[in-house]
Amino acid sequence: MKRLSPIITSVLASMFCLAGLAAQAQDKFPSKPVRVLVPYAPGGATDIVARIIGEQMRQALGQNFVVENKPGAFGILAIEEMARARPDGYTLQVGNVTTNAISPVIVADKFKINYDRDVTPVTNLIDVPAFLVVTTTNFAVKDVKELIDYARKNPGKLRYGTVGAGSYPHYDMAYFAKRAGDLDMVAIHNKAGASGVINDMITGDTQVSFLNVASTAAQVRGGKLKPIAVVNHTRLAAYPDVPTMAEVGYPDVGTIAWNAMFAPAATPKPVLETLHKAAVDAMAAPAANEQLTRQNFNIVPSKSVDEAKAWLANEIATWKKITSQVKIEAAE
Helix, strand or coil, X not given: CCCCCHHHHHHHHHHXXXXXXXXXXXXXCCXXXXXXXXXXXXXXXXXXXXXXXXXXXXXXXXXXXXXXXXXXXXXXXXXXXXXXXXXXXXXXXEEEHHHHHHHHHHCHXXXXXXXXXXXXXXXXXXXXXXXXXXXXXXXXXXXXXXXXXXXXXXXXXXEEXXXXXXXXXXXXXHHHHHHCCCCCEEEEECCCCHHHHHHHHHHCCCCEXXXXXXXXHHHHHCCCEEEEEEXXXXXXXXXXXXXXXXXXXXXXXXXXXXXXXXXXXXCCHHHHHHHHHHHXXXXXXXXXXXXXXXXXCEECCCCCHHHHHHHHHHHHHHHHHHHHHCCCCCCC
């Protein structure tokens, strides 16, 4: 057998080494911008969270995290586009309890993907406290008792806003009506998301809604909306006079919503772990942490990718139970 000369051997070794380094450079994640799909119009809590965390992840990983808003179809448009993307970590989705726990339960037949098989969580991100809030436009209700009294005296006249049929604010209000004595209230759905519901309330087209604290803060400060209860474990420091739903007698009513990050299920675990760490670090960074807490969000990252999967499975099981108790026709 003819041996290679030392020079040729050295050249080949160098070539293999360079090839290996090139492969490592090519495999380094992320090496290009990452798309983050949000299933709502700009301005709501999910959009706010995606942008705050995306910007911090950009600083940590050196690539842009570009938020793209794709509202509609119960969140299915954004979810399916993400799930069908190449599973390489470059297409993500930030969704919430409505899009990523309720929709897969109540409109499973509308999905053209298998949600359980094709979608995986990267991490939970935040919990979102919500207000039971009333308009101050031609509406004199000041607390939950007065709201219930008004609804009883005016059957079919109290209109409540939701971000869509089958959304968690829709379930929350329907369950509140049931628990308060089968109140006759009318749901008004606004496809423009939280900003649309808020506009309906400011104009007086609707009188009451469950809306997250972040989306309503400016209108509450301006006196256009009045919070009469908060859906949270405790009263909020920024709103010490607003009682919790438990304090007003309805501890099981209202959803402490969440936002979470998702990826195509076939995404390699090392990539998921890179994204998980970057997201967790992003929320801990002083700038992002201050922005999120200022919005009254509770920062609740999953401890690991595996924990995130177990958490999502539990959430879906919970909403299967809830939706079996309160029947709502989800129509886009």
